[in-house]
Amino acid sequence: MNRTWKIVALTSSLWGALLVVVVMLVAPPVLDWRSDGWTSDHSRGLVHMRGDDMHGDSGNGMWATSEYAYLAEMVPHHLEAIAAAQELRRSERPEVRQLGEDIVASQRxxxxxxxxWLDRWYPDRPARDPGYQPMMRDLSGLDGDALDRAFLTDMVRHHMMAIMSSQHLLLSGDVEHPEVADxxxxxxxxxxxxxVLMRRLLTGDQAPGLRICPTR
Incomplete structure (x- = not known):
């Protein structure tokens, strides 16, 4: 039995590592404002995802370790994304406005x-993780290119966290209800x-003339 669990753990770790590599290849570089303009830095994105961005029952500050923890973390994570996506109603680009509408509709x-599910299956536990730490910056004072750029760069990291947390849950064997796995x-x-869409918007590949990320 111990050997079986070691194989399962190793398989999960390999899948997790592969997923990080794939997501980083798909995602655009994290853009950071310096005095000389917008610059690229992949490492800051990885640092941002570690630490207290997601809290699990294990207290390791990285992954939810139960179905309940996944749901309790994903609710505030989604609500943060919805609030940020609503700010895109002020975007000057129809492609970006449509992305915001799609995120709001789906995540709501x-x-x-x-x-x-939390109310039905876990009525005696908090419906939202009280230790959730926001990942998105305040977009209320931004407009034009600054709004689109800030939203897209932050939301790529935000989505990456949800992707990896969801994949971790699916590989962990901790799912108690098939609806949650789905x-x-x-x-x-x-x-x-x-x-993929946000990367195209950032690099200007989505439509001719659309380049939110300035060339150097």
Whole structure:
């Protein structure tokens, strides 16, 4: 039995490592403002994802270690994304406004599902992780290119965290209800596609003349 569990753990670790590599290849560089303009830095994105961005029952500050912890963390994570995406109503680009509308519609529906499950299956536990740490900056004072750029760079990291947390849950064997497994897979796949779209928007590949990330 111990050998079986070691094999399972090794397989999970390998899948997790592969997922990080794939997501980093798909995602754009993290853009950081310096005195000489916008610069690229992949390492800051990885640092941002570690630490207290997600809290699990294990207290390791990285992954949810139970179905309950996943749902309790993903609810505030989604609510933060919804609030940020609503700011895109002020975007000057129709492609970016549509992305915001899609995120709001999809994640609102997913929040309703998760809140219903938490109320039904875990009524004696908090419906939201009280230790959740926001990942998105305040967008209320931004407009034009600055708004689009800040949202897209922050939301790529935000989506990456949800993708890896969902994949971790699916590989962990901690899912107690098949509905949660279906939702975790849907979040993983949907947000992976949105990362590809956001990368195209940032690099100007989505439409001719659309380049949010300035050339140097």
């Amino acid at each position: 529906a997913q929040v309703r599902l998760m809140e219903g 939702l975790a897979a849907a979040i993983r796949d949907e947000q992976r596609e949105e990362i």
